[in-house]
Amino acid sequence: MQFNLKARDWHNWISVILLIPMLIVGLSTLFLAHKKELGLDKLDLTPYVGWLPGYGAAPAPGGHTEARSSLALADGAHLIGTQGGLFRVAKVDDQLRAEAIRELGGTAVRDIAAAPFGIVVAAKNGVWLETRQGWRKALDSDAWNANAMPDGSVVVAVKDGGLLASRDGEAWEALPGIRPALAALSSGELVRERVTLGKLMIDLHTGKAFFGKSLEWIWIYLLGAVWVFLGFTGLWLWWKSQTKRRDAARGKLAAGAARG
Amino acid sequence: MAKTFGIALAIIALLALVAAVAMLCHGFVARVQMKRYKHRGGAKP
Numbered sequence: 001m002q003f004n005l006k007a008r009d010w011h012n013w014i015s016v017i018l019l020i021p022m023l024i025v026g027l028s029t030l031f032l033a034h035k036k037e038l039g040l041d042k043l044d045l046t047p048y049v050g051w052l053p054g055y056g057a058a059p060a061p062g063g064h065t066e067a068r069s070s071l072a073l074a075d076g077a078h079l080i081g082t083q084g085g086l087f088r089v090a091k092v093d094d095q096l097r098a099e100a101i102r103e104l105g106g107t108a109v110r111d112i113a114a115a116p117f118g119i120v121v122a123a124k125n126g127v128w129l130e131t132r133q134g135w136r137k138a139l140d141s142d143a144w145n146a147n148a149m150p151d152g153s154v155v156v157a158v159k160d161g162g163l164l165a166s167r168d169g170e171a172w173e174a175l176p177g178i179r180p181a182l183a184a185l186s187s188g189e190l191v192r193e194r195v196t197l198g199k200l201m202i203d204l205h206t207g208k209a210f211f212g213k214s215l216e217w218i219w220i221y222l223l224g225a226v227w228v229f230l231g232f233t234g235l236w237l238w239w240k241s242q243t244k245r246r247d248a249a250r251g252k253l254a255a256g257a258a259r260g
Numbered sequence: 261m262a263k264t265f266g267i268a269l270a271i272i273a274l275l276a277l278v279a280a281v282a283m284l285c286h287g288f289v290a291r292v293q294m295k296r297y298k299h300r301g302g303a304k305p
Contacts, residue, residue, distance in 0.1 A: 019280065020277070020280065023277055027276065031266075037262055038262050039262050040266055043263065231280070232280065235284065238287055239283050239287040239290075242287040242290040242291045246291070246293045246294035246297065249293075252301055253297045253298075
């Protein structure tokens with residue numbers, strides 16, 4: 001076997017071998033640019049992706065059960081919010097045992113508050129409420145924080161919605177005056193975003209450094225589309241050359257056979 | 261609406277990926293066939 005690889009051969013073979021990963025990265029990049037607008041986070045594909053080696057069959061122990069929030073209950077039990085769900089930890093036969101709350105399985109639980117109308121949980125997939133009937137989603141928003149107020153209401157901080165308050169867990173209203181007060185801050189009172197070398201590298205990579213957060217999709221689109229374009233045109237050229245060479249060899253063989 | 265659009269785009273992307281894999285396999289098959297024809301024709305593979 002002879003190895004005489006020139007730069008063009010290296011280029012061809014590395015491209016052919018890495019073509020599929022390249023296309024996966026390019027195509028997925030186009031989706032990431034509009035992840036929010038396309039509502040990609042609302043599509044649950046958990047049952048369909050178990051075959052991918054990175055997800056595996058069983059959830060990884062440790063990381064998903066790291067505590068992020070907690071609430072002591074009147075009966076001595078604790079509710080523990082983790083990156084991978086909500087758990088009730090209580091003493092059974094003198095031993096602490098954890099029990100998963102099924103409704104909140106697999107979602108990051110960031111905060112827990114006890115209100116007179118029930119327990120309010122701020123989770124990545126929404127604000128949840130536990131009443132006598134069980135757990136139900138009270139708000140379909142990415143929630144960061146839940147706080148029980150002295151007047152019996154609960155205030156939650158939700159992504160893109162600001163601070164919302166409720167006295168019954170049913171009706172949620174924006175806290176009046178908070179947004180205008182924050183918007184009225186003068187530039188002198190606001191500290192500029194700290195840019196570290198690590199952050200600069202991320203922002204150069206995502207295009208935020210050039211286009212800002214709202215327009216970084218232009219950068220992502222450009223690079224993702226070029227990636228996909230080069231991948232497909234390269235594949236097309238390679239495929240054409242291979243089939244052409246095969247046809248030529250077949251023609252030559254047939255011609256030789258005809259000559260006898 | 262946006263969700264449907266997202267699903268449609270994802271299906272198109274998946275089909276494009278499947279087409280790419282098929283083309284790649286077909287290209288390799290053509291390459292093997294070419295070597296075989298050349299070999300049968302007496303040329304160096």
